[in-house]
Amino acid sequence: VGQEAPGMGSPRGADCFDIQATDDEQGQPVYKVVHRVTDADNALRAGDPFPGTSANSTVTDTDRYAAAKELYLGDRCQVPDSPVPWQFWMVMLKNGNLDTTAAICPDNGRPARPFPQTSRFPCPGGTGCMNQPLVFHNRTALDDAGRWLRGGLFGTYELDATDLGRSDVSYYSVVWEKQIGPAGGAGWVFHHKLRTSAKYPWLMLYLRSDATRGFSGGYHYDTRGMTKIVPESPDFKVRLTLEVKQGGGPNSQFYLMDMGSCWKNDGAPCDGDTATDVTRYSEMIINPETPAWCQPGRRDQCPPWHTFRNGTRVHRDDTARFPYAAYHVYCSPGNARHAEQPTTYCDPYSNPQPQEILQIVPHPVWGEFGYPTAKGQGWIGDPRAWELDVGALSHALYFYQDPGTPPARRRWSSLDVGTEIYVSKKAEAEWTLSGFDILVPNKCVTSQGGTVSSCW
Template sequence: MAMEAHLHVVFLLVNVIVLGVSGARRETAVGDPGMRRDGLRVAFEAWNFCNEVGQEAPGMGSPRAADCFDLSSSSLKHKVSEADNKLGVGKPFPGLAPGALNNTDLYAVQKELYLGSLCQVEDTPNPWQFWMVMLKNGNYDTTSGLCPRNGKKAPPFGPGRFPCFGKGCMNQPMLFHQQTKLSDGGIMRGSFKGTYDLGSDIGNGLDGISFYEVLWEKKDSNESWVFSHKLKTSKKYPWLMLYLRADATKGFSGGYHYDTRGMLKILPESPNFKVRVTLDVKQGGGPKSQFYLIDIGSCWKNNGAPCDGDVLTDITRYSEMIINPETPAWCSPTNLGNCPPYHITPNDTKIYRNDTANFPYGAYHYYCAPENALFLEKPVSTCDPYSNPQAQELVQLLPHPIWADYGYPTKQGDGWVGDARTWELDVGGLASRLYFYQDPGTPPARRVWGSIDMGTEIFVSDRDEVAEWTISDFDVIFT
């Protein structure tokens, strides 16, 4: 078949080296550069509010799944069975640690590793496993005491701070998998979809219920896979997140304090990498949709040391570019606590936030510091201590002329509905100049990024909202 022949001729080389427009060789960090490999590797994970499982949805198994296959003789050779995808707590599988068999959180971790072993592609310098579809439910039942506070076990507290309709609000979703098929016309297509509203039938319409779908399609071997996303909130589930992630192939990824599997066969480190991606936003998801053109996640301690799995001292670090033009700048001259202490320009000039004539307030939606940092500069906002398994720090950006040198959006509306485009973002360069907290006098942390993703976080909407978008050509390129 033409698709398979093209795969053999081109991708044995392209899998390691990407050819730039100029013809110069550019090394890629991902196993499937540009999403062009015919034999797709894609997985699914669902997280509760504190990035765990808590309780499996009835009949769904553990919320990890995968669709991995090779193209051979005009047919797809699948690596993962539906029995594998339906594995749930109490059901053994090869390599399962005995202590995880009846623990829903640890079982999901082990299941991801198992699915990764089925999907793994040997490569240079390291093997890789899959792109990751990540879905998260923002409901938190504060009376449950389920989520730790900055990594420490925390007591229950009264409702009102986070959305929750009552007992069961932190449930995992229903998941329906359409295994990838090759049509007579040579088109390959598959999907993950479902709802958080247990007992509902998405086939009867979506009025009043939540919904998510990620559909992947490839029409030609010379083209990228196109991942089409849809996310719908509801009154019961007003805070939902859906991302397509390139995660580390081992070790930690953003927000995940367990051994992970993913697509980043080499971890990118600031400042020397760019991200290339084509994004087409069809529907924005309303005014509460924090749509991330790019979201990067890492982990280092407040003293600059790399994370080692100790949730009491590890800190998750995120930076996100929000392109929804309805998202305001919470950072302002009258709200300095929502701004980082300073901004660094491309020529390494430091502008402090109290320099009202020069600080680019409109470039920052929100900054929050890890709550357990000891030497914070006041005023300061501290990050939510419950929605991550450990303390976290966020630097949320908005389109602004100050980002032009990095290829980022420079004005509201760039990259939004009706402005589909292919971006080449100097993510490594920009991230090297962002403020992140460190204890005074400690050596600077290496900014090594274990997750790079795109998608939206519809943040506690007061009405049902729908976001739709497509992603293709995703690559991480060393510079």
């Protein structure tokens, strides 16, 4: 968090509510929205006591307060369900600026030292480039006809902005809507917009389904979310419908599916030790302008191994059989002691702990998993409903482990869709996401006694 934005609450907020239904004089249903989270809840800042808690338990550290606020909001929003309660979808907005002279972000999970600014890490304007955004919230409400629920949030990183419509001002918005009543079975639709600016050229916006308990992708503290059963490779699929209206330019890494997990290099589950935990990410980028940096002459940009759906493994040195064009880039965790050389190590600053990233692009080898096989599939002018075998794919993908250690359980606590626009001035992206469902086989949900099965 660093510093909270002026006039804004700690950067965690929620919009959750109950729907009360009654009948009018003609016997037609009438609906009412009853909010569980107040504007005062969302405005809570570091140092404010959470309602219902002792003033002596106040948290003043901005980082710790944001984590505690997420748990507080989760309690306000929690819905009883089987096998466990759930809380909310997560809208994630991130600023890629890094002030290297401030040494705020850890270096592979350890305290960082300041160093001169480089072109790899933008910080236009210097001190203050890592600020939190302005956030404006339209609470979910019924339309005049009482049949559509709509809500949203929007804002900018330019703290002095007076006109959010200007093309040289960063901007983001997410609007959610759902029809209720007999015709309301289609679920929520999420409309997203993201625009970068000269001062904020590297921005990210995702809709995430995070685990309802424990660490979610990229976080080393307890979080809340929508995923009641954390899916595990290879036994799950993801359905979603995506329409990309604006792509965000050539540097927009638009993720049809981004999966996030965490395990140590010896295969053990993460425990919150940022020096030894490793965030594992893999993303399918569908922007047709995204190249395959993995090439026979740049094997440091490739994973050491590719595994086909039938289990056949091919090493990256096998230039006749390795599908180089299927990979945008691979980078090793910064704390990988036995990473196969040559390799590129991941950015050490953009996660609280070391990270490993494997980014793939449309290619025929991914077709067996339901993923796009050619550039342009699912892009602008080609809206699609997808059923992605994320479980089987995530089981086949390469992730680093120390030699001789037992394979990690690949449990994906975060699944999301959205874009990361990298260092682009005035780039704009717009997309609509709906029908986002994670499918887990029944055999992996319950046992005969109705309890969670041991396969988890």
